[in-house]
Amino acid sequence: xxxxxxxxxxxxxxxxxxxxxxxxxxxxxxxxxxxxxxxxxxxxxxxxxxxxxxxxxxxxxxxxxxxxxxxxxxxxxxxxxxxxxxxxxxxxxxxxxxxxxxxxxxxxxxxxxxxxxxxxxxxxxxxxxxxxxxxxxxxxxxxxxxxxxxxxxxxx
Amino acid sequence: xxxxxxxxxxxxxxxxxxxxxxxxxxxxxxxxxxxxxxxxxxxxxxxxxxxxxxxxxxxxxxxxxxxxxxxxxxxxxxxxxxxxxxxxxxxxxxxxxxxxxxxxxxxxxxxxxxxxxxxxxxxxxxxxxxxxxxxxxxxxxxxxxxxxxxxxxxxx
DNA sequence: TATTGTTATACTCTATAACTATA
DNA sequence: TATAGTTATAGAGTATAACAATA
Numbered sequence: 001x002x003x004x005x006x007x008x009x010x011x012x013x014x015x016x017x018x019x020x021x022x023x024x025x026x027x028x029x030x031x032x033x034x035x036x037x038x039x040x041x042x043x044x045x046x047x048x049x050x051x052x053x054x055x056x057x058x059x060x061x062x063x064x065x066x067x068x069x070x071x072x073x074x075x076x077x078x079x080x081x082x083x084x085x086x087x088x089x090x091x092x093x094x095x096x097x098x099x100x101x102x103x104x105x106x107x108x109x110x111x112x113x114x115x116x117x118x119x120x121x122x123x124x125x126x127x128x129x130x131x132x133x134x135x136x137x138x139x140x141x142x143x144x145x146x147x148x149x150x151x152x153x154x155x156x
Numbered sequence: 157x158x159x160x161x162x163x164x165x166x167x168x169x170x171x172x173x174x175x176x177x178x179x180x181x182x183x184x185x186x187x188x189x190x191x192x193x194x195x196x197x198x199x200x201x202x203x204x205x206x207x208x209x210x211x212x213x214x215x216x217x218x219x220x221x222x223x224x225x226x227x228x229x230x231x232x233x234x235x236x237x238x239x240x241x242x243x244x245x246x247x248x249x250x251x252x253x254x255x256x257x258x259x260x261x262x263x264x265x266x267x268x269x270x271x272x273x274x275x276x277x278x279x280x281x282x283x284x285x286x287x288x289x290x291x292x293x294x295x296x297x298x299x300x301x302x303x304x305x306x307x308x309x310x311x312x
Numbered sequence: 313t314a315t316t317g318t319t320a321t322a323c324t325c326t327a328t329a330a331c332t333a334t335a
Numbered sequence: 336t337a338t339a340g341t342t343a344t345a346g347a348g349t350a351t352a353a354c355a356a357t358a
Contacts, residue, residue, distance in 0.1 A: 015290065016279050020271065022297035023182060023278075024210065025304040030183045035224030042326080043199070044348060054180060060317060068191030073349045075318060080347070097316045097357040119172050122179075126172060128303035134171065137296025141178035143289035147281045148181040198349080200325060216340060229326045231341055236324070253334040253339045 029125065033118035041110070048077055049086060049103065049111050057102045086110060185281065189274035197266070204233055205242060205259065205267050213258045242266060 034046045051066055052058070058066070064074035078101060081087035086107035090100040103111075126134055190202045207222055208214070214222070220230035234257060237243035242263035246256040259267075282290055 015294070016275050016282060019282065019290075019294050019297065020275055020278060022294060022301050023186060025301040026179060026297060027183050027186045028210065029304060030179060031187070032224070040327095042347065044325095054184065061315090068188065069348090070350065071317065072319085072351080076348070079318095095316090095358080099317065115176065119176055122176060123172050125300060125303045125307050126175065128306050129299050133296055133299035134175075136292040137300055138171070138175050138178060140289055140291075140293025140296050141175065141182060143285050144281060144293055145178050145181040147284035148185060150284055151281050196350095198324065200348095217338090225325090226327065227340065228328080228342085232325070235341095251335080251339090255340065 029121050030118060033114050033121055036117040036121075037113045044077055045081055045086070046114065048074075048081060049107055050114075052087065052101060052103050053108070053111055057100055059098045059100060063101055081107075185277050186274060189270050189277055192273040192277075193269045200233055201237055201242070202270065204230075204237060205263055206270075208243065208257060208259050209264070209267055213256055215254045215256060219257055237263075 034041075034043065048063065048067060051063065055066060060074055060078065061071055063078075064071045067074055067077075069077075078087055078089065082089055085104055088102050088104050090102065092098055092100055129137075190197075190199065204219065204223060207219065211222060216230055216234065217227055219234075220227045223230055225233075234243055234245065238245055241260055244258050244260050246258065248254055248256055285293075
């Protein structure tokens with residue numbers, strides 16, 4: 001048996017296992033960046049900011065879904081982010097029961113400080129790799145990003 | 157100016173920027189797995205379990221450091237993880253002021269349910285990539301893992 | 313009537329500061 | 336005296352359930 005399923009059946013196998021194993025170092029390095037950047041803000045708040053930048057503006061329900069939480073929790077999170085000036089709430093005129101969420105300028109600036117820390121962590125590892133491996137990694141990640149986008153579109 | 161520094165100076169440049177940009181899709185897919193797995197456990201608890209598996213047994217101070225928190229917070233987290241049977245505390249006979257932390261069998265089982273969800277998410281993207289890109293990605297990640305290990309050892 | 317979002321309550325996460333016990 | 340961990344307190348994160356407002 002080489003397949004399993006959660007919703008639709010998907011192929012699996014040794015390759016997926018190996019990739020999952022080898023990807024962990026990159027993921028850990030990435031996630032670690034927020035521990036360095038100052039001022040320290042709670043992980044959930046960082047996650048919301050990143051989501052808003054990565055996926056763009058959205059309403060509260062969409063944020064909750066992509067965040068992996070329920071609207072109630074997301075609303076509370078936004079209370080704090082709005083209070084500290086990192087996120088804006090805005091009620092669109094054409095549908096007054098939605099709340100449009102977006103990053104403020106300060107929210108973007110804060111994310112960029114995480115980016116800086118992350119690029120330095122990445123650079124310290126990349127400089128120990130061969131030029132060939134670096135190129136392979138970038139090419140592989142590029143196609144992965146494209147494929148991930150397609151997979152999201154297909155399931156939407 | 158093509159360099160910047162947080163602690164020691166490190167090289168940077170367009171390549172690092174591109175890699176950081178293209179890595180985000182993989183990281184998001186990875187981190188999303190814990191949203192699917194049931195039963196749902198808090199993100200901090202997942203992070204502790206993953207750390208204990210990735211880095212092996214350690215004392216409370218080491219966990220707090222690698223976790224990016226202070227010992228007090230880590231201790232409280234371990235209270236809950238111990239209460240729910242996912243982590244064990246153990247006092248070594250040769251140094252009775254330390255607390256050795258390790259995963260229980262149930263803790264490992266729980267992590268594996270996250271792994272399953274993650275492998276399915278990964279498989280759904282990988283099947284949309286060319287065989288060449290998949291191979292490049294795995295090779296690149298493999299060398300990245302090795303280099304990350306070296307970088308950790310060098311700074312330790 | 314269904315959808316979008318907020319509030320009430322209770323438990324979990326986290327930091328600061330104060331404490332206990334071991335080396 | 337310094338180090339490893341825990342506990343007291345307070346503020347942030349999260350879910351369940353109940354609520355208000357708009358479509």
